[in-house]
Amino acid sequence: MVIIEVRNLTKVYGRQVACRDICLSVEEGQIFGFLGPNGAGKSTLVKILLGLVYPTAGEAKVVGCAPQDIKGRRQVGFLPENFRMHGWLKGEELVAFHARLAGLDGRTAKRRAHEVLELVGLAGEGRKQVANYSKGMQQRLGLAAALVGDPRVVFLDEPTSALDPLGRRQVREILLTLREAGKTIFLNSHLLSEVEQVCDRVAIINRGTVVADGRPEELQAGSAKVAIRLDGLTGELVAELRRRDPDLQLEGDRLTLALNGRVEIAALVTRLVAGGCRIYEVTPGHNSLEDIFVHLVKEGELVCG
Amino acid sequence: MRLMALFTFREAWRKKVVLLAGLLTLAFLILYGTGLHFIVGDIAYSTDHAAVSFFEMMEAITLFSMGIYFAGFLVAGLAILAAVGSIAGEIENGTLYPLMARPLSRSDLLLGKYFGLAAMLVTYAAFFFLALAGLIYWQTGLILPGLAPALGLFILKPLVLLSITMLGTTRLPTLGNGVLAFGLYALAVAGGMMEQIGVLMGSPAAVYSGVIASFILPADAVYRMVVATVIDRLPIGSGQDTPFFNPQMILGPFGSQFTPSDWMLVYTFVYIVILLAIAVRTFNRRDI
Ligand SMILES: Nc1ncnc2c1ncn2[C@@H]1O[C@H](COP(=O)(O)OP(=O)(O)OP(=O)(O)O)[C@@H](O)[C@H]1O
Ligand SMILES: [Mg+2]
Numbered sequence: 001m002v003i004i005e006v007r008n009l010t011k012v013y014g015r016q017v018a019c020r021d022i023c024l025s026v027e028e029g030q031i032f033g034f035l036g037p038n039g040a041g042k043s044t045l046v047k048i049l050l051g052l053v054y055p056t057a058g059e060a061k062v063v064g065c066a067p068q069d070i071k072g073r074r075q076v077g078f079l080p081e082n083f084r085m086h087g088w089l090k091g092e093e094l095v096a097f098h099a100r101l102a103g104l105d106g107r108t109a110k111r112r113a114h115e116v117l118e119l120v121g122l123a124g125e126g127r128k129q130v131a132n133y134s135k136g137m138q139q140r141l142g143l144a145a146a147l148v149g150d151p152r153v154v155f156l157d158e159p160t161s162a163l164d165p166l167g168r169r170q171v172r173e174i175l176l177t178l179r180e181a182g183k184t185i186f187l188n189s190h191l192l193s194e195v196e197q198v199c200d201r202v203a204i205i206n207r208g209t210v211v212a213d214g215r216p217e218e219l220q221a222g223s224a225k226v227a228i229r230l231d232g233l234t235g236e237l238v239a240e241l242r243r244r245d246p247d248l249q250l251e252g253d254r255l256t257l258a259l260n261g262r263v264e265i266a267a268l269v270t271r272l273v274a275g276g277c278r279i280y281e282v283t284p285g286h287n288s289l290e291d292i293f294v295h296l297v298k299e300g301e302l303v304c305g
Numbered sequence: 306m307r308l309m310a311l312f313t314f315r316e317a318w319r320k321k322v323v324l325l326a327g328l329l330t331l332a333f334l335i336l337y338g339t340g341l342h343f344i345v346g347d348i349a350y351s352t353d354h355a356a357v358s359f360f361e362m363m364e365a366i367t368l369f370s371m372g373i374y375f376a377g378f379l380v381a382g383l384a385i386l387a388a389v390g391s392i393a394g395e396i397e398n399g400t401l402y403p404l405m406a407r408p409l410s411r412s413d414l415l416l417g418k419y420f421g422l423a424a425m426l427v428t429y430a431a432f433f434f435l436a437l438a439g440l441i442y443w444q445t446g447l448i449l450p451g452l453a454p455a456l457g458l459f460i461l462k463p464l465v466l467l468s469i470t471m472l473g474t475t476r477l478p479t480l481g482n483g484v485l486a487f488g489l490y491a492l493a494v495a496g497g498m499m500e501q502i503g504v505l506m507g508s509p510a511a512v513y514s515g516v517i518a519s520f521i522l523p524a525d526a527v528y529r530m531v532v533a534t535v536i537d538r539l540p541i542g543s544g545q546d547t548p549f550f551n552p553q554m555i556l557g558p559f560g561s562q563f564t565p566s567d568w569m570l571v572y573t574f575v576y577i578v579i580l581l582a583i584a585v586r587t588f589n590r591r592d593i
Contacts, residue, residue, distance in 0.1 A: 080406075
């Protein structure tokens with residue numbers, strides 16, 4: 001079932017186009033990664049989906065409702081990007097207040113607040129005044145508030161930007177648990193490795209336009225990279241490889257080049273050995289999403305600017 | 306809306322707004338009470354309260370009116386400061402975003418904040434008013450005539466200022482809104498003063514400017530209504546029914562040279578409702 005649907009959405013701020021003719025649809029139960037460089041329009045789209053910002057044109061539906069519809073918002077959780085929580089409350093009071101707003105009664109709200117605080121790793125901190133929370137703790141608190149109403153769809157705008165590596169891993173685990181429970185997650189991020197690890201689907205936005213949309217494997221297909229540590233490479237061999245990939249890089253004993261798929265790795269290694277090279281290490285390209293990202297964004301710059 | 310109102314009330318409480326305002330008010334009351342004691346002490350009041358003469362009574366009322374006048378400044382200032390950044394300021398510092406995605410309509414959010422602050426301000430204003438009336442009774446033995454309706458009018462004043470500040474904060478940044486609200490309030494106060502002086506000196510132009518000012522922001526007009534309410538309810542036969550004599554004259558610029566019509570009261574209510582409606586509309590339409 002399609003749970004988030006965006007049709008021809010455009011948002012213009014004055015003369016700045018933040019989103020241009022965006023079409024997307026997200027299936028229920030997916031983790032959807034929304035990627036893009038700074039200022040691409042990611043946050044703007046999320047704000048439109050939550051009814052905080054009015055689109056200039058086009059329409060959006062979340063859980064079958066218009067974004068401003070209170071009925072739809074009962075099933076939605078949101079972690080904004082540049083937010084602060086009311087500092088005069090204690091952590092648990094704040095989360096409980098959000099639970100009350102989400103429709104829980106007083107006692108359930110308190111219990112639920114405890115649960116989510118534990119989930120985000122703030123179990124012992126609930127009695128502290130929010131004003132005294134560190135940046136990462138605030139972000140965890142925001143995540144707790146987003147999840148407290150047990151929403152069907154969760155919008156997370158860069159949920160791990162302030163977190164330590166452990167916190168990032170915790171968030172990834174939380175996301176996977178949520179998916180197991182059948183929840184849908186809309187994840188804005190530019191941490192590609194994170195997105196690569198958890199997302200079922202990815203869209204890339206640049207300058208307000210969606211430039212790629214699909215499963216991570218699909219996006220990665222056809223552009224495998226490989227890094228090889230070796231010695232004994234002759235100039236002749238380099239010239240031959242350069243014919244295959246003009247962008248090949250050679251730094252010290254490290255050779256990086258693009259292939260048309262991982263299957264070509266074996267053939268390449270055989271060729272290098274036959275040519276007299278000694279091979280110490282072969283690393284298949286790992287950040288390929290990053291490569292696609294950089295590639296698409298650069299391409300966008302050429303076209304637009 | 307109720308949750309939001311409670312939240313806002315609690316916020317004002319926790320942020321020590323009430324405590325600080327209370328301390329300041331206490332200081333004001335002590336100062337006022339001391340002054341009152343010495344002024345009243347110079348005049349020999351008869352111990353028999355019923356025999357308080359008209360002029361003695363008028364003196365007590367004058368002192369009370371002045372107290373109320375300055376108390377009005379404190380209450381108005383608190384109303385403006387409490388509401389000045391409640392929407393735009395919270396957007397600026399990012400505390401509104403998490404709330405905005407909740408199943409809470411924007412009008413509920415805004416009105417919840419309004420009623421939360423209103424509850425605090427009304428309590429504060431009522432306490433202040435009664436404390437002043439109490440001091441007057443203690444020092445002069447006079448129970449102010451028309452105490453209850455006057456109290457009702459007095460608590461309208463913070464509500465008027467609250468509504469204009471709420472409207473401002475849906476659009477204007479905190480500082481700009483503060484400047485605007487205080488500016489309008491100063492205009493209303495100056496206009497009201499001009500109006501009274503205009504009447505006393507017979508200058509229609511000054512009276513008109515005052516009337517216009519009280520239409521722009523009926524804050525001073527509310528004060529005049531309070532005074533008029535008290536004076537109009539002076540007991541019969543205590544001298545105010547002397548022909549060609551208006552007891553308001555004694556109050557000078559602190560008085561209300563002609564009783565504001567009931568329409569002013571209606572206007573004030575309509576004013577609050579309309580301003581809130583515009584505030585909701587503006588807030589509903591803006592991007593956050
Ligand atoms: N309120 C606003 N008024 C004017 N322009 C805005 C406003 N909000 C966003 N923009 C512009 O819209 C564009 C998209 O901004 P947005 O915040 O959506 O980017 P983003 O993809 O979330 O970036 P980041 O990764 O830095 O968070 C930017 O060029 C930004 O300057
Ligand atoms: Mg952003």
